[in-house]
Amino acid sequence: MTIGVGGSSPEEELRKLTSKRDSVAPIGQDERRQRVARAQALMREKGISALYLDASTSTFYFTGLRFGGSERMHGVVVPAEGEPVHISPAFEEAKLRAMMAGVITEPVAVRCWQENEDPAALVIDVLDGMGLAGGTLAIDPMTPFFRADALRRAGNAYSFVNGAVVTDACRRIKSAAEIAIIRTAMNLTLDVQRATARILREGMTTTEVADFLSEAHLALGFDGVPAFRIVLFGEPTAYPHGVPYPQTLKRGDMVLVDVGGTFHGYYSDLTRSYVFGEPNARQREIWTIAKRATEAAFGAARLGASCESVDRAARATIQAAGLGPGYETPGLPHRTGHGLGLDVHEEPYIVEGNATPLEAGMCFSNEPMICVYGEFGVRLEDHVYMAEDGAHWFTRPAPSIDDPFGQTV
Known part of the structure; x- marks a missing residue:
C-alpha cells in the first residue's frame, strides 16, 4: 500500500485541525498605499492620466475593499496624481463607508450615482473635475465589455488603453x-x-x-x-x-x-x-x-x-x-x-x-x-x-x- 494512504477517517482528521487564521498577518494599509504610489508612478511613466478599477481583485489589491460584480458600476478612479475616488450606487454608499472603516483610516472621496443616472458619465465627470479632460484612461482588464464600452462612449474625448500595463506590472x-x-x-x-x-x-x-x-x-x-x-x-x-x-x-x-x-x-x-x-x-x-x-x-x-x-x-x-x-x-x-x-x-x-x-x-x-x-x-x-x-x-x-x-x- 502507498505510504500515507488510507487508515483514517474524515471525522478523525477533522478533529486534528484548528484555525491558523492568525498565523500570518493580512496585507495592511501601508502596503496598499505603496501599491497605489507604484501604480501612479507607472501611469506617469507611460503617459496615462488615470486608471479605472472595476469590481475586481485589482480593486481589492489596491484598496482592501472587495465588491461583487454586477450590472451596477462600483469602481475606483485612480489618478496619476492625487487621491483615488470611489464610484458607488447611491443606495450602497452607507455600506461602502462601513467597509472602508475596517481597512482605511483617512477620509476617502466617494461619488455616487442614482439608478436613473449614467455611472460612466459620472466617471468622466470625475476625471474632468481632476483636470484630466482629453487624457488617457487605463481600464482594468477585468472590466466587463459593456462597462468599458459605456466609458468609451461617455468619454469620447479620451484615449483608452488596457489597464494591465499598470495592474499586471504591479501585481506580478x-x-x-x-x-x-x-x-x-x-x-x-x-x-x-x-x-x-x-x-x-x-x-x-x-x-x-x-x-x-x-x-x-x-x-x-x-x-x-x-x-x-x-x-x-x-x-x-x-x-x-x-x-x-x-x-x-x-x-x-x-x-x-x-x-x-x-x-x-x-x-x-x-x-x-x-x-x-x-x-x-x-x-x-x-x-x-x-x-x-x-x-x-x-x-x-x-x-x-x-x-x-x-x-x-x-x-x-x-x-x-x-x-x-x-x-x-x-x-x-x-x-x-x-x-x-x-x-x-x-x-x-x-x-x-x-x-x-x-x-x-x-x-x-x-x-x-x-x-x-x-x-x-x-x-x-x-x-x-x-x-x-x-x-x-x-x-x-x-x-x-x-x-x-x-x-x-
Whole structure:
C-alpha cells in the first residue's frame, strides 16, 4: 500500500485541525498605499492620466475593499496624481463607508450615482473635475465589455488603453508579506492533502472526498469553501480539469486531488497524484516522468530566464521520455504553469511565446501534467517563487510514488 494512504477517517482528521487564521498577518494599509504610489508612478511613466478599477481583485489589491460584480458600476478612479475616488450606487454608499472603516483610516472621496443616472458619465465627470479632460484612461482588464464600452462612449474625448500595463506590472511582483501569506496558504493546503490521502478507503466517492476538502479548509481558517476541488480516480485522472460525473475508488486506481482556496485573499493551489494500493509498472513510469519534468522546470527557473524557457525545459524532458511531442498526448497538453496571487490564474504564464524574464517576487505553478487518455494521468503541482537568490519552492514536492508525502524521508 502507498505510504500515507488510507487508515483514517474524515471525522478523525477533522478533529486534528484548528484555525491558523492568525498565523500570518493580512496585507495592511501601508502596503496598499505603496501599491497605489507604484501604480501612479507607472501611469506617469507611460503617459496615462488615470486608471479605472472595476469590481475586481485589482480593486481589492489596491484598496482592501472587495465588491461583487454586477450590472451596477462600483469602481475606483485612480489618478496619476492625487487621491483615488470611489464610484458607488447611491443606495450602497452607507455600506461602502462601513467597509472602508475596517481597512482605511483617512477620509476617502466617494461619488455616487442614482439608478436613473449614467455611472460612466459620472466617471468622466470625475476625471474632468481632476483636470484630466482629453487624457488617457487605463481600464482594468477585468472590466466587463459593456462597462468599458459605456466609458468609451461617455468619454469620447479620451484615449483608452488596457489597464494591465499598470495592474499586471504591479501585481506580478509579490512583496515579502504576500509571499508569506501564500506560503502559509500552500502549506495548509498541503496539510489537507496529507489528511485527504489518509481518509481514502475502497468504495469512497469523489464527492465524499470533495466534501472533506471543504470542511478541512474551513477548519483551518481559510476565507471560505475552496474555489475548486478536483477529485479524480482511475481513468478520469487523465483529464486536467476533471469529468462531470463522480467516481468510486477501487484498489489500484490513480488518485488525483487538485484543490485551492483563499487565505487573507491569496490562493493556494496544489495537486497530488498517487496510487490507492500498489503502483504498477506503467503508473511508476508515468509518475517518474512527471516528477522529472517538474525538476527540469524548477532547474530552468533562473532570474532573467524567460517564462517560456521553463516550459521548454519541462516539455523537453517529457519528449526525451518518448511522449509528446509538443502538446500531443500521451504527454503534456497544456502550459507548464501560471502565476498566482489574488487570482488563481494570473501573470506570469509559463508557456511557449511568453518571453517575460523572471524577476524576484514572481510566483507561479510548476505542473507539467502527463495525460494518457484511456489510462490515467499524473499531475504533481507545487508553486515556485523567485527571490534575489533564485527559485524557491513554497511547498515540499512529492518525493516518490511510493511515499508521496515524504513520511519516510
